[in-house]
Amino acid sequence: MDGFELICPAGTPAALRAAVDAGADAVYLGFRDETNARNFPGLNFTRDDVAEAVAYAHARKVEVFVAINTYPQAGNLAPWQRAVDDAARLKVDAVILADLGLLEYAARRHPDLRLHLSVQASAANAEAIRLYREAFGVRRVVLPRVLTVPEIARLNAEVDIETEVFVFGGLCPMAEGRCSLSSYATGLSPNKQGVCSPASHVRYEPRGTALATKLGDFTINVVGADEPAGYPTLCKGRFVAGDTPAYLFEEPTSLNAMDLLPELKAAGVHALKIEGRQRGKAYIGAVVGAYREALTAFAAGQPVPRLDLQAMVEGGTQTTGAYKRAWR
Amino acid sequence: MMPSLTLGPVLFNWPVDRWRDFYARIADEAPVDTVIVGEIVCFKRAPFFADAMGEVVERLTAAGKTVWFASPILVGSDRERAAMRDLVTGEGMTIEANDMGALALLAGRPHAVGPMINLYNEATLAWLAGRGAVAVSLPAELPAASVATLAKAGREHGVAVEVQVFGRAPLAISARCYHARAHGLHKDGCQFVCGNDPDGLAVTTMDGQPFLAVNGTQTMSHGCLCLAEELEALVAMGVDRFRLSPQAVDMVRVAQAFRALIDGERDGRDVAAELGGLIDAPLVNGFFHDTAGARHVASAGAALPA
Amino acid sequence: MRDPDTTPDDRARLFEMRLGRAGLGLVPRLGGRLSDALLDRLFQRLAARHPRAFATLRSMPEASLRIEPVDTPAALTLRVGPALSLRVTRRDDDAGPDAARPDAIIRGPYARLLDLLEGRIDGDALFFRRELAIEGDTALILALRNTLDGEEMDLMADAASIAGPLARVLPVLRRNAGPALDRLEAARRLLPPPLRRGLDRVEARLAGTRPASEV
Numbered sequence: 001m002d003g004f005e006l007i008c009p010a011g012t013p014a015a016l017r018a019a020v021d022a023g024a025d026a027v028y029l030g031f032r033d034e035t036n037a038r039n040f041p042g043l044n045f046t047r048d049d050v051a052e053a054v055a056y057a058h059a060r061k062v063e064v065f066v067a068i069n070t071y072p073q074a075g076n077l078a079p080w081q082r083a084v085d086d087a088a089r090l091k092v093d094a095v096i097l098a099d100l101g102l103l104e105y106a107a108r109r110h111p112d113l114r115l116h117l118s119v120q121a122s123a124a125n126a127e128a129i130r131l132y133r134e135a136f137g138v139r140r141v142v143l144p145r146v147l148t149v150p151e152i153a154r155l156n157a158e159v160d161i162e163t164e165v166f167v168f169g170g171l172c173p174m175a176e177g178r179c180s181l182s183s184y185a186t187g188l189s190p191n192k193q194g195v196c197s198p199a200s201h202v203r204y205e206p207r208g209t210a211l212a213t214k215l216g217d218f219t220i221n222v223v224g225a226d227e228p229a230g231y232p233t234l235c236k237g238r239f240v241a242g243d244t245p246a247y248l249f250e251e252p253t254s255l256n257a258m259d260l261l262p263e264l265k266a267a268g269v270h271a272l273k274i275e276g277r278q279r280g281k282a283y284i285g286a287v288v289g290a291y292r293e294a295l296t297a298f299a300a301g302q303p304v305p306r307l308d309l310q311a312m313v314e315g316g317t318q319t320t321g322a323y324k325r326a327w328r
Numbered sequence: 329m330m331p332s333l334t335l336g337p338v339l340f341n342w343p344v345d346r347w348r349d350f351y352a353r354i355a356d357e358a359p360v361d362t363v364i365v366g367e368i369v370c371f372k373r374a375p376f377f378a379d380a381m382g383e384v385v386e387r388l389t390a391a392g393k394t395v396w397f398a399s400p401i402l403v404g405s406d407r408e409r410a411a412m413r414d415l416v417t418g419e420g421m422t423i424e425a426n427d428m429g430a431l432a433l434l435a436g437r438p439h440a441v442g443p444m445i446n447l448y449n450e451a452t453l454a455w456l457a458g459r460g461a462v463a464v465s466l467p468a469e470l471p472a473a474s475v476a477t478l479a480k481a482g483r484e485h486g487v488a489v490e491v492q493v494f495g496r497a498p499l500a501i502s503a504r505c506y507h508a509r510a511h512g513l514h515k516d517g518c519q520f521v522c523g524n525d526p527d528g529l530a531v532t533t534m535d536g537q538p539f540l541a542v543n544g545t546q547t548m549s550h551g552c553l554c555l556a557e558e559l560e561a562l563v564a565m566g567v568d569r570f571r572l573s574p575q576a577v578d579m580v581r582v583a584q585a586f587r588a589l590i591d592g593e594r595d596g597r598d599v600a601a602e603l604g605g606l607i608d609a610p611l612v613n614g615f616f617h618d619t620a621g622a623r624h625v626a627s628a629g630a631a632l633p634a
Numbered sequence: 635m636r637d638p639d640t641t642p643d644d645r646a647r648l649f650e651m652r653l654g655r656a657g658l659g660l661v662p663r664l665g666g667r668l669s670d671a672l673l674d675r676l677f678q679r680l681a682a683r684h685p686r687a688f689a690t691l692r693s694m695p696e697a698s699l700r701i702e703p704v705d706t707p708a709a710l711t712l713r714v715g716p717a718l719s720l721r722v723t724r725r726d727d728d729a730g731p732d733a734a735r736p737d738a739i740i741r742g743p744y745a746r747l748l749d750l751l752e753g754r755i756d757g758d759a760l761f762f763r764r765e766l767a768i769e770g771d772t773a774l775i776l777a778l779r780n781t782l783d784g785e786e787m788d789l790m791a792d793a794a795s796i797a798g799p800l801a802r803v804l805p806v807l808r809r810n811a812g813p814a815l816d817r818l819e820a821a822r823r824l825l826p827p828p829l830r831r832g833l834d835r836v837e838a839r840l841a842g843t844r845p846a847s848e849v
Contacts, residue, residue: 012784042780071448074477101451127429146503184621200773
C-alpha cells in the first residue's frame, strides 16, 4: 500500500455524509448512549441511523467503524453487549473496543467481527498490544497519544498488527482511558459515561470583559477579552502551580501531524485518524478534504501541499504533540 | 476472609534516606499486612531507590509483612519496557501489574492487578481471574454499586478485592512531566524538581481554590481520599483488602486508625475526624458516592452502627 | 463591505443574510399573534423537512434557549421538549413580565448564528475565536448545536417558502444576487442615513415580511 487509510469522525448522519464525500476511507461513529466515548447531547447514531450510514458509505466503497469504547458498568453489561451485537448485525466493518470483558464477549460471540483496539485502552507497548492480538484476535490498534514516532516505528517492527494514529484534532495530554480528572471535578468520566468535562457541568461566567469557565465547583480558566478560547476541558485549563496562572497540562491547541506523513509512513503506520466526532460537519468536510488532498499528493510522491486549517483548531495553534520528544 | 490492610507504593519522589526510614518504621510499627513497593510513576526516579530496595524488602519481610512489587504505570520507551520486563520476570516475587504489558507477561502465574489497570466490571474481573489474578485493586473512580458487584464477583472467582481508603487519589498519567513543565523545564532535563514536594505540587484554580496535586507525570487529587466512614459498608460488600496510599504524614498512625476500625474498636466518624487533622487537605469520598470525586458526602450513618 | 475575493456564492449568501436579518428585525413589530402564526408556519415546514432533528428536540427535557443576534433588534426564544416552539421577541424586552429567564443564551452576530444553524461553519471554531458567547446551560446549547448540525438545513429557503412572494422570488434572487448586491451596495453608499433606513425597509419587504404595514 502506497498511502495511508484515512479514518474520519462523524457525530451525525450529516457529518458522515460530509466525511464520505470529502474522501474518507472509513468513518467511525458511536451509538447514541453511554457505550461510546463521545456521549454528548444531541450527538451520535440510532440503530436506524447506523443502517443508513452503512448503506451510504458502502455504496461509495467507504467503511464504517463503530466505537464502543467506554468501560461497561458493573452489573449492567447488557447495553454494551447489545451494542456489539447490533454493530455485527448492521454489518459494520469493525468495532473499536477498549474493555477486556467486552473484547472477550465480542471475540466469542462474533468471531467474524473485525476488532480494533480503542485508544481508550491505552496500549502503549508491544507486550500489551500482543496480548490483545493473541487473546482476542484484535486486528488493529489505535495508539495512545503518548508515543514518539521512533517508538511507534519500533513497535510496528515488533508486533504484527495494523497501527492507527491520530493526526489531527483535540489532543489529550494524559494517557487516554487512564484519566479521572473529569470524574474528580464532575463525577462523570470518559471511561464510565463517555464524557470528559461534560457540558452539563460547564458554566461561563462573564467578568467584565473577561470570561471565566467553571467546571463543576472549579474555575478552569479565565480568559481576557482578546485571548482565544479553548475547549472547556479540564486539562486545557489554566491553573496556578507556583506563582502565576499557566496552561499547566496543555495549551489550547490542536494536533496536526500533516508534516510528519513521511516519518509516519516510514514508521509503518497503517491508518491515520482524525479526531472530532463532536465537531460540526463544516469541520469534518474541511479537515477530511485537506487530508485527502495531502494524502493524494503524498501517495503520488509529490510535495504535501500546505493546507490552511488554522480556523478549525483550538486556540488557533497547532502542535505535533507527543510524536516529537520535545513535547514531553 | 479476614479484611486486611495494604500499604500501596510510595508515589512521590522522596529522598532515598527518608524513603528507607519510612519503610523501617512501617516494618516496625504499622499494623499493615501487605506492603507494595516500587517506583511506578517515573522511570527516571527508579535508580535512586534501587540500592536501598533490597534492604527495605528484607526489613519488611523480617517484620512479617507480605511484600509485593508494583510495575510502572506507563511503559512506552525501550528502556521502560526493559525495566518492566526485568521486574515482572524476576523469580519468586509477587507482582502487582499496573500496565497491560506487565499483565501480558504475567499470564498463568499468580499475580495482583493494580488500580491503574482498567477494571470496571465483572466480565473483566472474570477474564483477569482466568489468567491468574489472585487480587485486584479497584480504580479510584468506581462508585459503591460497582464496588459491590465486583466484590461479589471476586468471591465467585476466588480473587481478593481491594479498595483504596486513604491518600490522594491518582487521577491521570502522562508522557509529559508537569512538575518539570511547572518549573519551565523539559522532562529530559527535569533536575528532579518533583523531589521538592513530598506530597505533590499544589495546583490551585485561578480563583485560588485548591484543586489538584502534580507528582511528576502523574496528576493526583488535592483532596485526600478517605473511606473511613464507609469502611463498614465496604466490609459488608465483601471487600477484603483496604489500601492506604502513602502521604508525607504519620502513616503509622493512619494504619493504626484503620486497623482499629477494622477490628471494630473505633468508629468511622471518629477515625475520619482524626485523619482530617493529620493532613493538610480536605477528606473526600465523592467517587464512592457516585458524584464528583472532589466532594465529601456525609455518610448519613448508613454504614455506621447506631 | 465588498471583498474582491468573494465568490458569487458568498455574495448571494451575504444578500440573503441581510434580507433575513432585516426580516427578523421586523417580526416582533408584527404584533404577537401574527408573528407567532408566521413562526409556527415556519416551524411546521422545518419539522416536515427535518423529522429527525425535530424528534430529538421534542425528546429533550423542557428548557428554553434564547438566541440573540447582537446586530438585530430581535431575539429568538426556542423552547425544546414536548411543547417545542419558537418565538421572536424584541431583544431589549427580556425583562418583560412574562419573559421567564431562559435556561441558556447564545449571542453572536446574526450572520454567524445563521451559518451555525445551517451547519456552514463549525461552532467550536467560532467559540475558539470568541465570536460566539454562551451563558447558562451549556449542555442545552451543545445539544441544539449537535442536533441542527446533523441536518442539511437551508433556512432561507424554508423561511421564504412560508413568507409569500419571496418563495417565487428567492431562486431568481439567488441567481442574480451578485448584481443585485452591487446595486444595493452602491445605493447604500450614496444615501444619507434616513434613506438607508428606507432601504432596510425595502429589504424587509423583499424578505416577505410585508404584512407589517398592513397590521
